[in-house]
Amino acid sequence: MGIFDEPKIAIPGIFLIYFVVVGALAAAGNIGAASAVAVFGSVLIYVTVALIMRSATTEAFYVAGRDVGAIPIGSSIASNWMSGASFVSMAGAIAILGYDGLPYIIGWTLGYVIAAVLIGPFVRRSGTYTVPEFIETRAGGWPVARLIAVLMLFIVSFTYLVAQLVATGVIIGRFLGISAIIGAMLGSLFVILFAGTGGWRSVVWVQVTQYWVLIVAYWIGFLLAAAKAGIFKPWPHIGYGALLSQLETREVAFGLKPFTEPFKVGFAGGTGLVNWILGALALMLGTVGLPHVLSQFYLVKDVRTARYGVGWGLTFIALLYLTAPVYAILARYAFSNVWGMPIDQAQTVGWIEKWMPTGLIHIVDKNANGLLDPAELAFHKDIVVIGMPDMWGLAWWVAVVVAVGGLAAALSTANGLLMVMTVGATRDIYKRFINPNVSEEREVWIGRGMLLLLALISAGAGARAIQDPTFSKYVALLVGWAFVFAASSFTPAVILGIFWKGLNRTGMIAGMFIGMAVALPYVLGLGLLGWQPVVIAGAKIGTIAWGVVGFLVNLVVSVVVSLATGGEKANTPEIIEFVDRMKIPE
Template sequence: MTVLQWTATLVGLSFALYIGIAIWSRAHSTSEFYVAGKGVHPLANGMATAADWMSAASFISMAGIISFLGYDGSVYLMGWTGGYVLLALLLAPYLRKFGAFTVPDFVGERYYSQTARVVAVICAIFVSFTYVAGQMRGVGIVFSRFLEIDIVWGVVIGMGIVFFYAVLGGMKGITYTQVAQYCVLIFAYMVPAIFLSMLVTGIPIPQIGLGAADQETGTFLLDRLNGLHQELGFTAYTDGTKSTLDVLAITAALMVGTAGLPHVIIRFYTVPKVRDARISVGWALVFIALLYTAAPAVAVFARTNLLNTVTDQPYAEMPEWFTKWETTGLISYEDHNGDGLIQYVGPDAVDAAGAPVQNELTIDRDIM
């Protein structure tokens, strides 16, 4: 079987699994539809919460943004992970104890104010639409690459599939579907990460491989990447450009934003007891940490591979993955000097004579 056939088979089986679980666990009552009957085990709820959070934003874009931003990308790791600490300490147990189905219900009843309830509804809608926009783009990227179609059609197909099993199973169906989704997600992320780590550093644990020496040159991987960056006119990969205040502000905003996501908060209504809500957050942090600690390593491996693959190489000899991403419109090349070689450079790049070099390659940050 070809790689495409294997991919199609595995993707088809995973979707069949999701839809099968949604049908098996479909809701039979209002309580099951909205809060899964409040009978989900904390371990399963932790996995579902992790899958809920680590969807397109983390699975696709986390390594990409760290790969492009380098050290500055660490604020996203700190902010998004820290948000779950806020959830565990300040939100999850109290929301579960109160017993309302939605955050606006909680706010309205807690402050005895219909106005507060309306404000909470508006905030929830605004946050949801903002978040869904990013998630749907991620879905579009996956389907556009898999089916080799335009990203717009990828979004449409992805929305149709999600709509089907969400409406069919409600929160109960979604919960157990996301347990399976987490297993598929972490397997799909960690297996390439492990092989990349072994290929680049000889160490099978990506988190350790990030700080190890490159097998090819014997220099530390991050030192090598810093050198490549500076040679091509980029800022050194491990040099941060943000001020301390900027880092604190972004991290705080991400923490509060994570803690306030409606689709994450609703997860803590699905467990039997208040104590289980806290335990769910703990398990979610464990499951999220598996991916989040590997993401910086994947970012470094991918960035190093990209620079070595495309820099000053003939466009006609680019590997298959390059041309397939071009089909989706998420990679584009424009030969400004007509030499047929790809100049992928930063804003400070100059040639041997000291003249500025123009970048010829544009890469969407979500696909790194």
């Protein structure tokens, strides 16, 4: 047995080699090479972990062998859940939107709790392998239900994956000084290497590694920036009030509304209190129906492990989510330091000079007064966390560490999303409808081929998202759209499928189809085509808030159609037994 056949020895050994090589380059004064090796060396670590943990069996490829423990699955859930949107974009969204950006934190945090505590254990107890298989089984083995579920899965997961590749492009573009578009293409290549090696078994252990990389990186950048800002009084989460007060004074001096004033900017294309509340609620509801989140519960050996894993996952997620608002204030304050500067001088400020070649920062003297007004500094919202070390003049290695963490966050979720779509295409379509007798080895290789195809398509869409100004939204918004689609399709089907025996296959599919038909055109029309938002109770309803409308339409249609077509009486004894089995304690 070689050393790399033993994970407990091999994985720490690889990290040791990584730190030695990066440290040697830095000690030799070759900072550029050290930075590049640090960022791309982390990718090699993930590839190596994937190779070490690989397996050729279909059970390992599809559900990681169902032998993942509580702490590892908690780390994997946290890594898979937080994504590039949480690491790269959430603090940026709050930095720009202020109070109006809080639905991201509220919706995603509470949504995870609901999905993990009230839904996850039942999904695990169902005995199915995938979400489309769950839908088909709940529909009494009706093939149409599985096909519709796979279609919905692709809409939700593809939207989410494009957002992760945008985040990857932002990070790689900064450290190579290249276009973020090329960075997104490279990101898709990395994901192919992780996921194609051994399916879910490789992915889940890569995600465990990536969680600890991303959380350490996030906190290192945060603590050092907080120390330089002087908000350890006694702890940054408590002592940032003085910095916020100074920031608001500057904003008022430049004619801006205070950072903390509610409903001044709007949320996801909408405005007002109703839109704010519905936005948070839509993100909560969407969480319950996200296929790549629900799929994590299939990877553990029993319900007890799932419950403990949920607790660990929530703890690990909180370490980042409770810190994002302070990150946002630190970034906003750093922006304010260049307001009022002569344009020529502002362009030579270190962090602006570093980021301008990426195309993610633009300075335009709109009023030709030679001074930089707040509205004349245009930047992609996703540079807030990755650019924090540069903004606060921290050591070069801090920026590298944060970039490595951001890359880990984006790639970890991209891994899960790509695997969910791959399994949907292979197990839920190819094996179910085309070749039920396919050999185990051939099925795994077909899965790898499908993974490659999906990654390339997603890379093209990610590049387009960065390039097109009508679609180049910050990552958190693109991710939010995926939650809208999930809330409008899967969430009512999963909730009713578990807790209401009266849901039958006709009602379930009608609800999913009509719910998505309500959500998809509105999001695309308002988000990309310039439609005017619907007004409810005097508030303009944005793209994310519309998810509640899609959810309610799905819910009502599912219930009404089920009752009109026989309700529980239309279900076979096998369906009733399936519902009962999910609720039997283990």
